Amino acid sequence: MVLEAIRYNDGKLSIIDQLQLPFVEHYFEIQTSEDGWQAIKKMQVRGAPAIAIVAALSLASELQALVKANTLPSKAEEAEAFIIERLKYLVSSRPTAVNLSDAAGKLQDTVSKRLKTPKSTAKDVANAFIQAAEAMLAKDVEDNTRIGDNGAKWILANALSSQRGSATVLTHCNTGSLATAGYGTALGVIRSLHSSHALQHAYCTETRPYNQGSRLTAFELVHDNIPATLVTDSMAAALLSRTEGRVNAIVVGADRVAANGDTANKIGTYGLAVLAKYHRVKFLVAAPLTTIDLATKSGNDIIIEERPASEVTRIKGSQEDDITGDSKLGTVRIAADGINVWNPAFDVTPAELIDGIITEKGVAERGPDGQFHLDGLFE
Ligand code: MRU
Numbered sequence: 001m002v003l004e005a006i007r008y009n010d011g012k013l014s015i016i017d018q019l020q021l022p023f024v025e026h027y028f029e030i031q032t033s034e035d036g037w038q039a040i041k042k043m044q045v046r047g048a049p050a051i052a053i054v055a056a057l058s059l060a061s062e063l064q065a066l067v068k069a070n071t072l073p074s075k076a077e078e079a080e081a082f083i084i085e086r087l088k089y090l091v092s093s094r095p096t097a098v099n100l101s102d103a104a105g106k107l108q109d110t111v112s113k114r115l116k117t118p119k120s121t122a123k124d125v126a127n128a129f130i131q132a133a134e135a136m137l138a139k140d141v142e143d144n145t146r147i148g149d150n151g152a153k154w155i156l157a158n159a160l161s162s163q164r165g166s167a168t169v170l171t172h173c174n175t176g177s178l179a180t181a182g183y184g185t186a187l188g189v190i191r192s193l194h195s196s197h198a199l200q201h202a203y204c205t206e207t208r209p210y211n212q213g214s215r216l217t218a219f220e221l222v223h224d225n226i227p228a229t230l231v232t233d234s235m236a237a238a239l240l241s242r243t244e245g246r247v248n249a250i251v252v253g254a255d256r257v258a259a260n261g262d263t264a265n266k267i268g269t270y271g272l273a274v275l276a277k278y279h280r281v282k283f284l285v286a287a288p289l290t291t292i293d294l295a296t297k298s299g300n301d302i303i304i305e306e307r308p309a310s311e312v313t314r315i316k317g318s319q320e321d322d323i324t325g326d327s328k329l330g331t332v333r334i335a336a337d338g339i340n341v342w343n344p345a346f347d348v349t350p351a352e353l354i355d356g357i358i359t360e361k362g363v364a365e366r367g368p369d370g371q372f373h374l375d376g377l378f379e
Contacts, residue, residue, distance in 0.1 A: 011064030022219035040093040047179020048097035055090040056133035079122035097255040140181035146360040148188030166200040173266035174216035175253035185286040202228040240279040254287040261351030261372030262299030273353035286358040299348035309341035
């Protein structure tokens with residue numbers, strides 16, 4: 001059975017609660033843009049493409065309900081203003097991933113265009129939004145499948161030192177079905193290698209402090225029967241230094257790729273890229289074009305979200321009763337009370353450490369000048 005993090009049908013949106021994974025598979029309904037904002041902020045849904053899609057569909061669901069109840073603002077201009085205000089609000093939920101603001105900009109263009117069509121009603125404007133939001137869901141899955149195949153081909157052609165024909169890949173954070181509309185980006189590359197019998201082994205990092213690797217990626221790898229091993233973040237250097245069962249490539253996702261290729265992704269990505277350089281392991285970023293932000297010149301211009309201290313000082317998990325063996329979800333404290341905490345959710349990997357950016361259009365490599373020229377991907 002395919003893992004579905006986002007379920008949407010005719011104005012009814014429900015998502016799996018990622019705060020409870022991998023212990024409880026619980027879906028809950030998102031009826032309004034307010035529900036969508038809360039779910040994104042609390043990280044019940046996370047991952048750059050998934051955030052954008054849930055935001056768009058949360059507003060689509062709200063509009064669908066208003067259309068059905070005949071309670072949309074009466075004028076087309078008012079419907080447009082309502083949508084624009086709601087989109088602005090949704091974009092304020094998390095700042096680093098560009099997919100959300102990219103989606104909001106495209107959806108705003110769609111409704112503004114519809115408004116300019118003579119005799120457009122408020123319902124026409126709302127329906128134009130709903131259709132465009134629904135199309136984003138379908139397109140993301142298509143793009144991810146292409147990213148997966150492009151990345152798998154690139155790795156087999158460029159990252160294997162022997163004629164072995166199968167690759168061992170390390171990934172960080174969660175970039176799979178849970179972080180996208182389905183299939184995944186970096187995890188999509190691993191899925192594609194696996195489905196063509198070209199995956200020797202996958203490693204996933206724990207990804208402290210929020211444990212997207214041990215909770216979510218490990219869950220997806222087990223779910224799909226992909227041969228995989230979990231390591232803590234601090235084990236990556238030792239793993240890369242091994243000659244037996246050598247890691248051929250590190251593949252990660254992205255929250256925002258700047259015009260020069262500098263990439264913001266989950267905290268810890270930068271460290272892995274430095275390690276990859278030292279150990280001569282290929283380092284790849286897998287991301288749809290919606291994650292590439294040509295308006296942001298370099299990594300220096302990317303806003304890095306800082307998250308609450310409690311994510312570092314506490315950990316959520318399945319608590320087991322030593323005597324009865326019963327388990328329940330719970331939170332435990334793991335740090336000394338009173339300690340200061342710095343909790344940046346992302347870091348920026350400089351372009352010079354990246355061997356390729358895998359997109360649905362192909363794999364961009366640095367040119368003879370040592371620079372990425374990503375604008376070519378949009379032609
Ligand atoms: O804080 P998160 O869990 O939303 O961070 C997710 C990541 O950093 C992913 O690598 C990125 O969004 C790409 S998901 C396809």
